[in-house]
Amino acid sequence: MASPVAGPAPSAAQARPARSAPAVWRLAVDFAVAALLCLGGAYLGLWFAPFALGAAAGAFRPRSHGALLAVTAGAVAGWAVALWAIALAGLPAGATARVIAALAGLPPYAAVAIAVTLLLAALQALAGGWLARAAFPRQVRLPFPRRHPQP
Numbered sequence: 001m002a003s004p005v006a007g008p009a010p011s012a013a014q015a016r017p018a019r020s021a022p023a024v025w026r027l028a029v030d031f032a033v034a035a036l037l038c039l040g041g042a043y044l045g046l047w048f049a050p051f052a053l054g055a056a057a058g059a060f061r062p063r064s065h066g067a068l069l070a071v072t073a074g075a076v077a078g079w080a081v082a083l084w085a086i087a088l089a090g091l092p093a094g095a096t097a098r099v100i101a102a103l104a105g106l107p108p109y110a111a112v113a114i115a116v117t118l119l120l121a122a123l124q125a126l127a128g129g130w131l132a133r134a135a136f137p138r139q140v141r142l143p144f145p146r147r148h149p150q151p
Contacts, residue, residue: 023066030057030070031077038078038121050075050121054128059136072125079121083114 034053041049053071061067087093097113106112 027066027070030061030067031074034071034074034125035078035081038075039082042079042082048124050079050124051128054125054130055132056128057125058129058132062133062136068126068129071129072122075121075125076118079118083117 034050034057037053038049041047050072053075054068057068057071083093094110097110097117098108101110101113101116102108104113104116106116
């Protein structure tokens with residue numbers, strides 16, 4: 001037997017609350033900062049910059065899954081802009097990418113090597129965030145005497 005329904009089913013808009021404007025701005029700032037720092041890291045040859053940014057996002061914003069995803073997207077965007085700037089400067093980025101792809105056993109197309117590079121930037125950022133969340137888990141709040149425990 002089916003149980004009676006208390007009321008109409010909530011719509012999709014009612015089921016999930018909308019993000020507030022400050023939260024959206026914070027994610028946009030996370031994205032922009034990560035993109036600029038990865039662009040600078042690529043310029044300086046710091047290939048591990050996405051990992052460091054992911055670790056920072058995981059350590060300093062452990063409760064926000066959106067922050068880690070914004071930093072990951074920013075890392076990919078920063079590396080994409082860096083590769084695009086290299087190509088615009090007239091350097092043989094496409095030929096280098098084809099050779100690297102062929103040496104890695106991938107199809108010798110520049111797009112494949114660039115896609116793998118951007119995928120590695122995303123994986124570095126996600127691995128850094130995972131490692132930071134594993135090393136610095138959420139703090140457990142212990143209740144003080146005469147105070148109700150916090151969930």
